[in-house]
Amino acid sequence: MKRTLIEVFLAIALIGASVFGWMNWKQNGAAAPQITELKAAAEEAEKTAKTSEDAVKAAEEAVAALREEMAPLESKVQQLEAVKAALANGTTLSDLEAAYKKEKNLSAERQVGLGALRMLTKGANDPATLESFRKALQISDFGNRKNTICAAQIGLAAAGEKVTIMSECLPKGASDKGEKSADKDAKSDGHSKADDKNAKADGKKGGAHAAPHWGYEGEMGPDKWGKEFPTCSKGKSQSPLDIRGPFVKGRIVITTDYKEGALRMVNNGHTIQVNVNPGSKFRIDGIAYDLLQFHFHRPSEEKIDGKPLAMVVHFVHKNAEGKLAVLGVLLKEGNENPGIKTLWANMPKSEGPEVEVEGVKFNPGNLLPKEFDFFSYEGSLTTPPCTEGVRFFILKSTVNVAKEQIAEFPFKLNARPVQAQNGREIVTN
Ligand SMILES: [Zn+2]
Secondary structure (H helix, E strand, O other), X not given: OHHHHHHHHHHHHHHHHHHHXXXXXXXXXXXXXXXXXXXXXXXXXXXXXXXXXXXXXXXXXXXXXXXHHHHHHHHHHHHHHHHHHHHOOOHHHHHHHHHHHOOOOOOHHHHHHHHHHHHHHHOOOOHHHHHHHHHHHHHOOOOOOHXXXXXXXXXXXXXXXXXXXXXHHOOOOOHHHHHHHHOOOOOHHHHHHHHHHHHHHHHHHOOOOOOOOOOOOXXXXXXXXXXXXXXXHHOOOOOOOEEXXXXXXXXXXXXXXXXXXXXXXXXXXXXXXXXXXOOOEEEEOOEEEEEEEXXXXXXXXXXXXXXXXXXXXXXXXEEOOOOEEEEEEEEEEOOOOHHHHHHHHHOOOOOOOOEEEEEEEEOHHHHOOOOOOEEEEEEEOOOOOOOEEEEEEEEOOOEEEOHHHHHHOOOOOOOOOOOOOOOOOOEEO
């Protein structure tokens, strides 16, 4: 019981921290380490607890110990209370909602902020609180919004919702706790297998294992994604496709205007991804889409007449209305690719947060072929949550990648199998 209280308190403290950050709270910097400390202490108590009786006893001891450590945190709690009191009349919330109403599609970060503010002012049981966190989860995509996903999942859990909290969101070594308290559906066999693999990959991190949520093989492979992400199995316009005729002739014109910029790379455990600063554009019949990131799959996810190529790079774009468009460039084994040479020389070899490579600039346009003839179809994210409504353009022209460069890519297999076409047209220009 006490343990649950601590968890709820921690979750609220976390939400509070995210509100502080979202409101540009100046003292935010100090809150995060204290919360981490608090969580670590709670986790320590958890580890030593063998039975529920032990758990209560351990929690009591932890609470006593924490009370001392909490003194500095108390002021933060008071600040949180002050924020809560200041926001309690709901005016700020309605102001914010009015401001947001003008925007058609709120970003995941804003949904989390809205959820957190709602939780503080309207309480955790307010349906709109839950809705905000759920929406944030829905639109968090491509593994580059881990903090947002974590905040939304913890927010929902704090509101008493049954929600799977990614182990990445929990303190190191606490993934078992996550499964017990919030991830009742997840079968431990699947996760333990991943833990083994991850423990190996993590190497020196030892006991700390963040189990990946999903993978490309075995118990967490693509045919199991639907258990946790229903769209992956129930969706009717899923990607990738085996691209084969008959094709429909179209008159769509696509152009790219990619700019050189800082090289920000992340190994998210599923792929090597390069996050792109604002300014690079993709246009479909003149409508601008911003390039968000690009990443690689080996072999290519798309097949041409039943055959995959060595690799594919997916350029992910979003327009002002939030619609996603993916430009796919197939990589064929051949000469060395100078762009990939730069990327591979700087990529994080193991999973971790984004790194900005100092002193190196990169232009994503270096990875594009000259010719822009394409196949196009309506599809989905090719990774969980497999959200649909993504427009795909796969270029007919390929670019080269050397055999050694293919071998250097740290993911041997990270391609989702081709999905049923279900009557979708494949358009060519
Ligand atoms: Zn992709």
